[in-house]
Amino acid sequence: MRPSLLDPLFASASALPGVGPKTGKLLDRLLGEAERPARAIDLLLHIPFSSIDRRNRPKVAQAAIGAVSTLKVRVVEHRPPRAKGRNGPWRVLTEDETGDLTLVFFRANSGWIEKVLPVGETRWVSGLVELYDGFRQMVHPDRILDEAGLAALPPVEPVYGLTEGLFPRVMAKAAAAALARLPQLPEWLDAKFLRATDWESFGASLGRLHYPQMPRDLAPEEKFVARLAFDELLSHQLALRLVRLKMQVLHGRAQKSEGALAARIRAALPFDLTGDQKSAVAEIVADLSSEKRMLRLLQGDVGSGKTVVALLAMAHVIEAGRQTALMAPTEILARQHFATIAPLAGAAGLRAALMTGRDKAAERRATLEALANGALDIVVGTHALVQDDVAFARLGLAVIDEQHRFGVHQRLALGEKGEAVDVLAMTATPIPRTLALAFFGDMDLSTLREKPPGRQTIDTRAVNVERIDEVVAGLGRAIKAGARVYWVCPLVEGSEESDLAAAQDRAEDLRKFFGDRVGLVHGQMKGRDKDAAMDDFSCGATKILVATTVIEVGVNVPEATIMVIEHAERFGLAQLHQLRGRVGRGTGKSSCILIYAGPLNETAKARLEILRETEDGFRIAEEDLRLRGEGEVLGARQSGAPGFKIARLDLHADLLRAAREEAEKILEVDPEFLSERGQNLRLLLYIFERDQALKLLRAG
Structure with missing residues (x-):
């Protein structure tokens, strides 16, 4: 159950003061999801990406061209469009003791302009100052204010990501209403750590981002964004570690072999294994032989020989008396794997089959029967492998290729087809270490950098x-x-x-x-x-x-x-x-x-x-992260990806490492979150919606 302290944050954004049904629908489109509307917490974590500095208040003659200035002017004259109709611009001539400024309005509402800019009165106008035909002008000022309005103007105005029809001031008002709902939260970070970083509290940091005092307050490296990014990364790392702990504690069966089948496969290979392949096989065999459930990611550059490593892992498990499965995201890829595996498996006396979504009924029945009675050692297929009617006699190893193309549930579903199934995920997309920690932090990592002999430049x-x-x-x-x-x-x-x-x-x-x-x-x-x-x-x-x-x-x-x-x-x-x-x-x-x-x-x-x-895929991956950010490095965002709202992995790699270390320390001391700090950390998991991990604690 979510603590009642957080209930105001999970109320609908439409219920906030000043947010009517129309604005509520726009917020739903921007921040909601298919099955739920936008909430106050979504507004709070939708932090501004930039700001407009309204503190620059020069005289007209000193106003920089091409920059935003806030100027005190006297209204001198209104100049309506010369032509009939409203197609021409409506100009308002204003001045101060140093010079003139023309305010320009297209498709003008003359009544409104005359009301907010009465001739002879003094007003503050804020916007972009431009030069036109030798004269300073401001087209459609952002703000037109009297002295009372100026007093209420934020010195630095936050700029939010918007959707069509949602205006900046409406968004700012909604964010302010959400911030007013934020309860007084206890501190979940270590006091010594907070002193070392000079960070403020979660609430104070959020407040500073929605009410910035200086433009640099919103910079990703500044302490206000850094604090919130660390909180988000810590919540994610805690969730990953909890999942991992649960899988290792609840499940696991030592799968041991003499290595005879693997030796036959190696003898049938037309090349020697690279050093990286040998290391990866050793790491995987050590995992398989232990009492803990394996959850390992094998990443390798294009053509580095991942399929052979996976087959040698399968041979170890088959010799230990169990079955194996390899699931690929496309039929072409599944057939390619099968073409590599089948002859080598045959040379070692292993029985392998292919299963895809378009097998003929008779073929599919035969494969299902052979899996169920244990006659098959290896099955290679697409997501057809996780359908309800697929049953294994004794599945011991699930290999998932290009696993970022599967959602997290599909990724684990194959492993649930047996008892204490070890999981080996593979990817041909070299992943920068930062991303590997964030996306796959629940996994151990093996890396193939070397190419097998004979690969051409x-x-x-x-x-x-x-x-x-x-x-x-x-x-x-x-x-x-x-x-x-x-x-x-x-x-x-x-x-x-x-x-x-x-x-x-x-x-x-x-x-x-x-x-x-x-x-x-x-x-x-x-x-x-x-x-x-x-x-x-x-x-x-x-x-x-x-x-x-x-x-x-x-x-x-x-x-x-x-x-x-x-x-x-x-x-x-x-x-x-x-x-x-x-x-x-x-x-x-x-x-x-x-x-x-x-x-x-x-x-x-x-x-x-x-x-x-x-041609170094790992260097290319690091450059890709630098150029595009984490959201695109693995292709389109997948349902298995974390989807960070504040943290940016291309800029916050150091914070991610620190969050990982902190998560490990926390779980060593208080794995059940029972201490006072543990209770506070539960709030953090709920705020960033990583609370699924808490259900694992209750499950046993």
Whole structure:
């Protein structure tokens, strides 16, 4: 039960004083969710992203051009539009002892203007001062005030993110009403820690952000934002650690083997394991052999050999007498994994099957029966594996690939198909350590940085779209020499509202030059058609595969040596790196051509430049975090992601590390949150809505 002290914060925003039904609906659109309206707490945590400094109050002649000033002026004359109607601007001439200022109003309400700016009276006007035809002017002043109004004007006005129809002053008023609801909260941070940081209380910090005294109060590195960001990160880290503790304490079964099956698989490999692969296998085997339940993330750069590591982990579990499953987010990726695993598993005498959403009824029944009676050792599939009718005889290891594409519930659902199931998650998106701690802090981490022997370096070049004819001509020469080519486009179909190349249109264009040697694959195709297009490309029946990002991960055609990415400036850095990783997988010299439409902004330039400089996915991931922030590094925000409201992982990495350390200390001393501080920390978890973790305490 949420403590009653917090009830005012979780009341509907529409119930706040001064917030009527119309404003309430706009707040719901901005801050609410599908199943619930906006609440006072949503307003409080929707902190301003900028401010307007109203403290600059010079004389008219000294007002800086292009800056906001608040000026004391006398109204001299009204000049209505010369033409009939209201299309021309309404001008009001004002002055002080140093010069003139013209106030300009378009589509003016003359009655209102004459009322708020009576001739002969003195007023304060605040807004952007511009120069027009040699004279100072202010178009649509932000504020027109008498002396009483000036006294009530905030010296620094907060600027909030808004939605259409929601005006700044209405938003500020609603935030102020929410702040008035904030109860006196006890302190949950350690007193010594607070003194060292010089932070103020949670409530005082919130108050300073909604009523800033100086523009720098809102800076992410300043103490007011830092305090709240730390609170949010601490709540998240506590929740992750509680989940982890619960999984380890409640579940766990030692799975031990002599390593005979793994040795057979290693003997069947055409290459030696890298040092990183050996280390990762050792870490995973140690987890599997312990009494604690494994929850480990295996992250590796493109082509670093994660599937083989996962298979060796599966062999250990199978030798210990249990079954294993690998779940991938797409059918293409599931089939690719199965193509890698099946021959190696067969060499070790293991029985493997593939299960996807479009298996024939008879195939599916046979697979379900073999899983249920224990005849199958390994099943590879899509989310079809977590459907209700899938039952295992003795599932011991769940491997989840590209796990950030699954929601947190799907991610754990496969592990719930058996008793004390160990979980190994994998990702081909190199994750900066900051993000790994935040998104996957409930997991141990194994990292593959080395590439298996034989992986080729990739020559990466950026080419303006105006030279696309040269690119096509170059492909013609390369195909004659035996090359195979990926051509990636960001959209499936053209649109009148978009200048992006469409995969279907591009395929038609290329067929004019290359005929039926051009294939097409995209996410809206039926599964069988996708497979057929991939098979044609794999066997060489087609030489150019035009695709959307459906080929981003997992697709493995060693003969493909050229990757063309159209409108590369529209893709994220990590996504470009993933796409580039589809080539350089065989023995041939490989290249990646990034076609862009100029002019490029600074972020797009930096993105293409770093790709040309390096193939190190971890360096690229750090740059991606710096350029875009955490929300996009793993693709679109997923339901399994934390969704921070205040903390910014690209700027608050040090706070995240400190929050992780603090969470570990707290749980060592008071894992049940029974102390006075523990009770206060429960409030923190409720405020940032990480209270699901508290249910684990009550569950036993």
